[in-house]
């Protein structure tokens with residue numbers, strides 16, 4: 001049986017990022033950038049004003065004070081989007097607006113709040129506080145041409161997309177998204193919305209839950225199917241999913257007479273390992289099948305989703321090129337006692353408040369789909385530890 005750490009390490013070592021493709025900027029949110037992006041131009045592209053006010057030469061207004069004021073002629077107006085028609089001479093002012101280019105010869109901008117225009121002196125401005133700063137944003141002070149704008153592997157969010165847009169990068173080199181196939185195994189399973197259940201039957205809830213989990217992780221579900229509990233049916237269904245980067249089955253991976261996933265994997269692909277010392281999700285099988293990485297997730301609904309979180313999601317993130325593949329880990333304080341039997345590392349579904357007080361989402365049986373509802377974190381109870389009292393501090397993986 002693998003430890004959690006060893007299993008995760010082996011899974012993550014099994015593959016690297018997929019190929020690069022160009023993605024239109026408007027579709028690149030959430031994608032991982034495939035290569036370092038260098039700025040091809042300075043940002044901002046020209047010296048410009050930080051405020052609405054008056055462009056001056058600092059030396060011309062150096063002697064002005066609150067009491068005296070200094071009156072200068074307004075020689076031009078420079079709105080954003082225009083270009084100054086001429087240089088600014090000593091003893092002149094130009095009306096300027098935030099983002100507008102600084103005229104040649106200007107080395108300071110005085111905020112409009114520190115100036116006064118009088119009807120008695122049309123075309124002139126009195127500057128009262130010229131020493132309060134130059135208010136000039138220099139060309140390249142955001143990012144200089146040739147420097148790294150975005151490092152490879154970063155996940156593109158609004159901020160990164162804004163910078164790419166500022167650099168006029170319309171097609172973004174991103175890592176291709178992993179193509180994923182899902183197989184639900186079990187004679188008892190009926191797809192949601194179809195047929196009335198006969199005695200002994202249940203709905204296939206793992207299928208839709210895994211679709212959502214894969215999409216949230218950044219994978220693309222390209223096929224989903226179901227197989228009865230025979231080796232032939234399992235093999236045939238997996239063959240239908242050929243061409244995927246990752247195959248995920250649920251159920252049929254334990255030791256029952258009707259569990260065939262592991263045997264099919266051993267016969268037709270490779271089984272890297274089976275079983276991890278965790279709860280829920282012990283009987284997970286990992287290997288390869290027909291060029292795809294293969295996860296045989298346990299059938300119990302909680303076990304399949306928790307093992308997806310712990311092992312499949314990080315691999316999908318790695319395939320998709322993200323540098324950060326693991327969920328952030330925080331320390332939570334138990335709001336209630338947590339029963340835990342030593343032996344396996346347990347991942348306890350819990351909600352948290354804003355102070356990170358964690359309350360388990362009820363009984364933790366791996367059949368209890370309801371225990372996934374409202375789960376913000378997976379609290380990690382250590383394999384060498386027994387029950388935890390309320391107030392104990394434990395590590396937890398942040399799910400949302």
Ligand SMILES: Nc1nc2c(c(=O)[nH]1)N[C@H]1C(S)=C(S)[C@@H](COP(=O)(O)OP(=O)(O)OC[C@H]3O[C@@H](n4cnc5c(N)ncnc54)[C@H](O)[C@@H]3O)O[C@H]1N2
Nearest residue numbers: 184186203204205206207251252253254259298299300303
């Ligand atoms: N003798 C032993 N029995 C079991 C062991 C064991 O070590 N020795 N391990 C238990 C643990 S832990 C788990 S987890 C399960 C995993 O079993 P399988 O992966 O073989 O899953 P199934 O037996 O096919 O199903 C388990 C359970 O989950 C339900 N199920 C399956 N697929 C779905 C689905 N798509 N949607 C909703 N529910 C599903 C299925 O009906 C079963 O109730 O094995 C234990 N047994």
Ligand code: MOO
Nearest residue numbers: 280281282303366
């Ligand atoms: O390890 Mo199982 O996943 O407890 O139900």
